[in-house]
Amino acid sequence: RNLMIKAFEHTAAYDSMIANYMNKRFNGGFGEKQFIVGEKVMNTRYGENPHQKGALYEFDKHYSNNFKTLKGEASFNNLNDLSGAVKIASAFGSDNAVCITKHGNPCGFAIKDTLLEAYVEALKCDPVSAFGGVVAVNGVVTKELALKMNEIFLEVIIAGRITEEAKEVFASKKRIKLFEMGHDKLVLANDEKDFKHIDGGFVYQDADKVNDDEVKNAKLMTKKAATEQEKKDMEIAYKVASLTKSNCVVYVKNSAMVAVGMGMTSRVDASQCALKKAKEMGLDVTGAALASEAFFPFRDSIDAAAAAGVKSVIEPGGSIRDDEIIEAANEFGMSLYFSEVRHFLH
Template sequence: MTLALLSVWDKTGILDLARVLTANNIGILSSGGTAKALREAGIPAKDVSDYTGFPEMMDGRVKTLHPKVHGGLLGRRGTDDDVMMKHGIERIDILCVNLYPFEEMSKKDLPLEELIEFVDIGGPAMIRAASKNYKDVAVLTDPADYPLAIEAVKSGGFTEEQRLHLAAKAFTRTAAYDAAISNYLNGIDKEFPDVYTVQFGNGRKLRYGENPHQLAAVYGTSGIAGQTALQGKEMSYNNYLDVHAAVSLCRELDGFATVIVKHNNPCGVALGKNQLESYLKARDVDPVSAYGSVVAMSTHVDTEIAKEICSTFVEVLIAPSFSDEAREMMKTKQNMRLLILPPVVPADEIRTIDGGILVQRTPAYTEDWKVVSKRAPTADEAEALKLAWKVVKYAKSNAIIYANKTETVGIGVGQMNRVDSAKLGIQKAAEFGRTMKGTVIGSDAFLPFADTLEVAAAAGATALIQPGGSIRDNEVLEKADELGIAMVFTGTRHFRH
């Protein structure tokens, strides 16, 4: 008789699967809470302890760790039959196991002696055994695969291709499970574990990387990485980077906001009385750079916005929602990708370097501004400084952002010195007839000299926000007071490389 062994923590869908197994003359072995749930539902199941001849022991720590279980999973049909018969080992052709919820429980600040009891031993051992013997055994570790299993059982059995797919998925699950345990134990009383293990699924090959001669793929099931475009071409490597930058900034802005990004730098950011106004203002900051850009919006996209988007070339548009009419209108832009803005997914930042990785974790930002100049910012200047400070966080260093309280006016980024960034922002604004008069400036790092301040003030800027911390802070402050510039120190630097 064909046997299936069912032992699950998450009992979602297990009764439906078990009923199909029974209806198709597949005997069920089970243990603990799973066996209890099956019997309460009127589904016959033989206890693993009755099959092995050994009771569950050590408070359930030992239930399935027995040669009659692992032999039934590992025995090669046609090779190990005599050994199995000699020792009374029956073939187990289907294994359905999911694991103790270590990942979930590790977030609950339990004492280690309690948490360690959620480290599953028998489950991973059985999963690995069945997966190794995939040519003969089908292993189920995810309730989402039960419908596949039900259809396979009804149609006479699993194909080898299905069993291999399920085995690969099972090894992926045990790898993630062991990684969670390893990261936790290696990280006790430490900010970062000594050994850092990560896993991302849903891998998709991209057309190419940053350039056509480079190979690339994207991995991830949530956030930006898990998004599928509603329309348009396949997302590119650079699209993902730009969308991440645009969305990260857009999430920090209140009300109707638009962020336009080109080559991983903001080229226009604006707030408006409505979403259309914010888009038009952001686009007009630098309409040349906005061509072929990535656009992130904070609220719903309607036909008026769609009409403006369709009047130019946008690589990607991402927003919380789109009206049906707007989507229909934007279908004329066949190459433009539309994405739904997903919820934020907090995570460490990981970057590869030769021989390893860099891992960075950003705590929640706490605003602790200190007015250091004789003159405090006016109410309008304070609002403008808030906007400039948020934008400069997402601009490549060295970065200088000129802004008023609703929009960026000039953006200078990616220069080797801060003075050139200040000059570049002024130059970019002048190209489109915009004046710096009455703007404020945000600097991602301290001003090492007063020259940046002098350049900005000469162009018409009236207030400045920066981290502070230079050995020449007093010189810069003296110059600010001399020029009547309001200056705020934040104590936080925003380098972005």
């Protein structure tokens, strides 16, 4: 029986691969039939909740080649969080980036000269949410970094590599889960397509990605231009925002996220929630850059940002009230850039 199933799985996968290739070549990848074929990596203990079954499937041996379990066992929810954290931490090439996530959304992010500095700065954004969170390190976790991480409870750590000395440090934590990719930096699959299950089917699309020149080519809409550091902060905020659940806004200062509001039903709520949280954490957003993954429909978010001391803003633009947004930014002496590309994430 098992051999029969295996044989049909093999031939079905082969036929699907041919059909998908033909549709990619002649129909732009969107044919009358869409075949999504993954190979099982492992069963998870359960799905999103204990009463659900779950498993991990992979494309093109991505996990088999780039995912090594060092300690513990990845749960269904861990895998979702890991994916989100890795996407953000690896979005800046070889930079020393650290991302902390909870339920798939970032609660801390920073790029610094060393990974230890990056982790310390990332943790400052929201240490409460970071408790029991997932940390992605775009590089090698050393003993020094491990000792710092061990000061709080982190559920999952994934990195390019984790040294033997670091593993010894983590050995004292019974509940921590450790994973590495076996490379000096994190590795992304860079899937070309993306899909989401909806009731009765699924929607299928090109994978979203911020192009390398997207921020560089953003249009200056105000009298004042951003400084080089502000441009760097805008780029970080913009890329993080593109990988954060809509509606979202991200505030970055000196290459570290200092406030984030995500998954809100209104953009001004996201802005105000982020600033309220930053105040509670004792973080000063004066001089920070603000990014939104979609346009600001009203000037209220700009007003709130200006009151907090934000100096530069990047957003797609495209609102019927863009003139009011530009006027508000000029009024407050802010620099405002339009990328003209929206990055909703639902």
